[in-house]
Amino acid sequence: MPDTAPLRIATRSSQQASTQAGAVASALTAATGRPVELVFVDTVGDRTQADNVPLHSIGGQGVFVKEVQNAVLDGRADLAVHSAKDLTSDTTPGLRLAAFTERRDAHDVLVGATLDELPLGALVATGSVRRRAQLAAVRPDLEFAELRGNIGTRLSKVPDGGAIVMAKAALLILELTEHIAEELSLSEFVPAVGQGCVAIECRVDDDDTRRALATIDHAPTRRAVEIERAFLSELGSGCSLPVAGHVRGSGLDIFVADPERSTSVRHRVELRSHPDGHESVDADLAAARQGARDAMASLAGQVASGDGA
Numbered sequence: 001m002p003d004t005a006p007l008r009i010a011t012r013s014s015q016q017a018s019t020q021a022g023a024v025a026s027a028l029t030a031a032t033g034r035p036v037e038l039v040f041v042d043t044v045g046d047r048t049q050a051d052n053v054p055l056h057s058i059g060g061q062g063v064f065v066k067e068v069q070n071a072v073l074d075g076r077a078d079l080a081v082h083s084a085k086d087l088t089s090d091t092t093p094g095l096r097l098a099a100f101t102e103r104r105d106a107h108d109v110l111v112g113a114t115l116d117e118l119p120l121g122a123l124v125a126t127g128s129v130r131r132r133a134q135l136a137a138v139r140p141d142l143e144f145a146e147l148r149g150n151i152g153t154r155l156s157k158v159p160d161g162g163a164i165v166m167a168k169a170a171l172l173i174l175e176l177t178e179h180i181a182e183e184l185s186l187s188e189f190v191p192a193v194g195q196g197c198v199a200i201e202c203r204v205d206d207d208d209t210r211r212a213l214a215t216i217d218h219a220p221t222r223r224a225v226e227i228e229r230a231f232l233s234e235l236g237s238g239c240s241l242p243v244a245g246h247v248r249g250s251g252l253d254i255f256v257a258d259p260e261r262s263t264s265v266r267h268r269v270e271l272r273s274h275p276d277g278h279e280s281v282d283a284d285l286a287a288a289r290q291g292a293r294d295a296m297a298s299l300a301g302q303v304a305s306g307d308g309a
C-alpha cells in the first residue's frame with residue numbers, strides 16, 4: 001500500500017471511544033502527514049447495555065474489543081483503537097499492540113457524594129467487582145447496585161443519597177470533571193490494569209501501519225501497561241476475582257480480593273527499569289508475575305475476616 005493511502009481506524013462509536021480515536025487520528029496525521037478515516041464498529045457490549053445484563057454473561061472483559069479487532073483482522077480497517085483497560089490479558093493472534101498514547105489520570109472517582117458523606121448502608125452503583133471489593137474493604141457497610149451503559153447514562157443513575165464510581169479518565173475525555181465529588185486515593189483504590197491508557201493494534205504483517213504507529217508510541221506508558229498486563233496474565237484468563245494492578249512511581253501496586261470470604265490483599269512490587277530509560281523491562285515483567293503469585297498465595301492463606309486489606 002502506498003504511504004499516501006488513508007489509515008483506516010476502527011473504533012466503537014460511543015462518545016468516549018470516538019473521541020479517543022479522533023485524538024489518535026489527529027496525532028497520526030500530525031506525525032506522518034497521512035490522511036485518516038474512522039471506521040465505526042458496534043460491539044455486543046454496546047448493544048446490550050441494560051443494567052440487568054452483567055458483562056460477564058455476554059462474554060466478559062473482551063466484549064468491547066473483539067468486533068473492533070475483527071475489523072482490522074478482516075481488512076476493513078488498518079488499526080484498532082481501544083481503552084487499554086478493556087483488553088484481555090492474552091494477545092490476539094494476528095494482531096500486535098503497536099502503540100500506547102500517554103496515560104491520562106488513572107484515578108477512580110466518586111460522583112454523587114464523597115466517602116465521608118455517604119451515610120451508613122448507602123447505595124453505591126458500580127458494575128465493577130474490583131471497585132466493589134475496594135470500597136467494601138474500607139466501608140463494609142455499603143450496599144452495591146449494578147451500573148452499566150455509556151458515561152452519560154451512568155451519570156444519570158446516581159442513587160438517591162448514594163454515589164457511583166467512575167474512571168476520572170472517562171470524565172476528562174468528555175470534559176465532565178465537574179461531576180467529581182472525590183478523587184479516590186491511588187494506593188487504596190488501585191486502578192484497573194491499563195486504566196487511563198489508549199492501546200492501538202495493527203496486523204502483525206502490516207509493516208506500513210506499524211511504522212506509522214511507532215511515531216506516536218509513548219514509551220513510558222507502554223512500559224507501565226506491559227508490566228501491568230504481565231501481572232494480569234499470570235493470574236490467568238479464568239480468574240474472575242476482583243483484581244487491580246497499577247504502575248505508580250517506582251513500583252507496581254497490586255490488589256486482589258476474594259469477595260466470598262471478605263478478604264483482600266494489597267502488595268507493592270518494586271521495579272527496576274526507569275520509565276524514561278532504555279533498560280530491559282524483562283526483569284520487571286518477571287517481578288510482576290511473581291507479584292501475582294505472591295498475592296494469590298497470601299490471599300489463599302488469609303483467615304476470612306477482611307484483615308488483609
Ligand SMILES: NCc1[nH]cc(CCC(=O)O)c1CC(=O)O
Pocket residue numbers: 083084085086165166167169170194195196197198
Ligand atoms: N469498561 C469501560 C471503560 N473502559 C475504559 C474506561 C475509562 C477510561 C480509561 O480507563 O481509559 C471505562 C469507563 C470506566 O471505567 O468508568
